[in-house]
Amino acid sequence: MANFYTDNPDLRHHLNHPMMRKIVELKERNYTDAEKFDYAPLNYEDAMDNYERVLEVVGDLCGGIIAENAEGVDHQGASCADGRAFYADGTIKNLEVCRQAGLMGMAMPRRFGGLNFPITPYIMAADIVSRADTGFENLWGLQDCAETLYEFGNDDQRERFIPRVCAGDTMSMDLTEPDAGSDLQSVMLKATQKEDGSWVLNGVKRFITNGDSDIHLVLARSEEGTKDGRGLSMFIYDKRNGGVTVRRIENKMGIKGSPTCELVYKNAPAELCGSRRMGLIKYVMALMNGARLGIAAQSVGVSELAYREALAYAKDRRQFDKAIIEFPAVAEMIAVMKAKLDASRSLLYECARYVDLYKVYEDIARERQLTPEERKECKAYNRLADALTPMAKGMGSEYCNQNAYDCIQVHGGSGFMKDYACERIYRDARITSIYEGTTQLQVVAAIRHVTTGTYAQLMEQYAAEEVKPELQAVKDRIATLVEAYKAAVEKVTSVDNNAYADFMARRLVEMAGGIVMSYLLLSDANRCADFTKSLNVYVNLVAAEVARHTEFINSFDVASLDNYLA
């Protein structure tokens, strides 16, 4: 049976990034937990060894049980009866082995029963799980709602709920409603405070992933008469208390093992999490950022699977007396798939490391005051994480869709049949660029880092790193792309027209993303020569994209915007 961790040396490469030492030392507070917990690491090497060993277990379960169940889960799907949602048989088995293996609540502190893993190895597990069964990654990955509970819940709530998540209770985030999808400010689900101070929820939620979960985080309108985001608060609903039923589940194109529920709240008892009115503007934003990183990981996992399926088929399938991979047209598709996969994975882990760094400082700040130096670092890392999260989610999910498309293309007619995994991959991939904010919304989140210069600063930081002599030429080439990017930003921002700026935003974000990923692959190739091929392929791709966008922007007459606008 395959092991999805050990069969992929790229993962080990990313896990062992030089920045990990700082992350782990901060996360483990200089390894003081070892005195209290017999499974806490003694030092950096011990911690890294722990991550590897646990990822090896994840890889084993994913390469065996979970990947083997994926087809059956896709066929059977989730179901709904008597107000409840039910998982497919394979999903139930997958959840059982994940619980037994202790892979729930991986990033939670040990005192709540978690493994205290940094985000980076946790995200790596998500990457691996997604390759095995994309829809199952949703159910398993919703454990990161516990992060929000940990950050904003009170001590009592942490102690009551987080150990349950670590023991295997599943979670959901009940945000969207029939009239509040991308626009969460319109949420109507009503939270009413009773005389004794307790709360009840009434209303309907729609498109809730794993909506029949054990513990829900719910966005609801607590301030009567309000209409915008400032009237919304976050609540915890415990399924044990009853009051929420599943009216129906959606019949979806992909990720069929993950039940997407319409929920009816009838006087459902709930408790406030954090402060009133902060539900959307603070907590859900935090929740969504975590979830977006999760979808970025999910996308990379799907890309990996699509690439591997395509590669195996292209080597195996013979036409005109040779394997089809020997034809340049097919070989190019495979090489580009790998380059997109490698680029999006490098961005995923770069982003995860920045998330780790700012979150660990925030956590330390719960124990003691940060030094001015630490506060400054925390803020800087937070900004980088904010800048890279929408990029990793937006571009990673688009690449994963492109790879799923090309995977079918490589399979030719067979790819259109249900006999091969690629048609499932294609259907599963499709949602990644839609949920947790569409690619268009990721652009909205990312564009301010174009205009405020976060990406440009990051590019300068990467450009300052020395590389091996053999990589200097490609590094110089990336520098010319940076110049083109800056010129395009200058050109777009010099026009005082909001519609025009919005219209061009995607092009600028894509240029920035391509260049950031080029630099990251450069750094990978500098550490490990195996990445050189992907680096060269990717930079060719990005250079062409930058030229295309530059041409579009330069030759675009602002007055012709009317041709596009409704």
Add this chain to the structure above:
Amino acid sequence: MSLNIIVLAKQVPDTRNVGKDAMKADGTINRAALPAIFNPEDLNALEQALRLKDANPGSTVTILTMGLPKAAEVIREAIYRGADTGIVLTDRALGGADTLATSYSLAQAVKKIGNYDIILGGRQAIDGDTAQVGPQIAEKLGLPQVTYAEEIVSLADGKVTVKRRLEHGIETVVAPLPCVVTVNGSAADCRPRNAKRLMKYKYAVSPSEKAALDETMQSFVDARPYLQLQEWGAAFVDADPEQIGFAGSPTKVKAVESVVFTAKESRRLDNDDAQIEELIKELIVNHTIG
């Protein structure tokens, strides 16, 4: 009721994916080409043991394995999955044992453990494929045996109820405790390694493994009894030198042959029933099939 459960486990070469380099020219196993693994049916046995432990809090699951000192690996693997501790029965004098000498040696070790309610093991190991060791241990200890077990249905009042997977159906039997139960590969799969246990027990070592550690790690292990696996020799289990190892093994291997299948002749048939039927008849007559 808390139980003392012994699980017999063996580290075996992975014979499930045998390539042409599995055997050396002299007919011995090429261990480099066949990674050492936990014998698959012993994992099924371990799962049954862990279920008994789940149902009877306070129970202990002890792994007993005979082999090279590195067989401690299977004990750690079992502990990651939920076993409590383990013993490696290892001694040069035990080498070259056939099933008779092996079962004698293991039976001696079981006697040394002394206090046990049930002994579980896999039906057979994938290297020898004899399915003899479990039953022979039962005979040597004078215990009842239940073979081909698929599920331990219940254990109470000094009796165990076991579902057996037989060729043409399922049989449910009741045996008094203590007894030996050998478990079939069709039984429930073993639970996975648990992340916390993996991190807690990764430094669990046998005395010979501990000797290879640096001083810091040695004292780390010394301070934590749960990291100390046991290693027993033939003398420690009061084994009669005449009944162990080569000396105690009446089975003598005369020769081992590496059989490589090659196509000697091929024949083309047309796609019609008559020719296919003709071929089938021919193959039945020359005993290739049927």
